[in-house]
Amino acid sequence: MSNFWINLYKFPRFLIGVMVGFFLTTFQPIFKLLNDKNKISLFTFIIAILIGICYKIIIKMLNIE
Template sequence: MNNFWTNIFRYPRFFISSLLGLILVIITPFKSLFKTSSLRVFSILFILLGIIALSNVLINMLGL
C-alpha cells in the first residue's frame, strides 16, 4: 500500500515536467524568428494581435 501512495504522489511531478517539456518544445522554433529584426517585429505584432483577439473573444463571450 505504501508503494501505491508514492506512485500517486509522483504523478503531479510527472505532469509538471511533461508540461514544461511540451512548452519548451513549442517555444524553441520561435527563438529563430527573433534573430532577424524584420521577423522580430512581425512576430511581436502577431503575438499582440493574438492576445487582443483572444481578449476580445473572451470579453464578448462573458458579456463584460
C-alpha cells in the same frame, strides 16, 4: 499496496516535468524565430493582431459598449 503510494508520491514531479517539457518544445521554435530582426517585427505584429481580435471578441461577447 506500497507501490501505489510510492507512485502516487512521484506523480506531482512527473506532472511538472511533462508541463515543462511541453512548454519548452512549444516555445522553442518561437525563440529561434526571435533571433532575426525582421521576424521580430512580424512576430510582434501578429501577436498585436491576435490580442486585438481577442479583445474585440470579449467586448462583443460581454456586450460592453
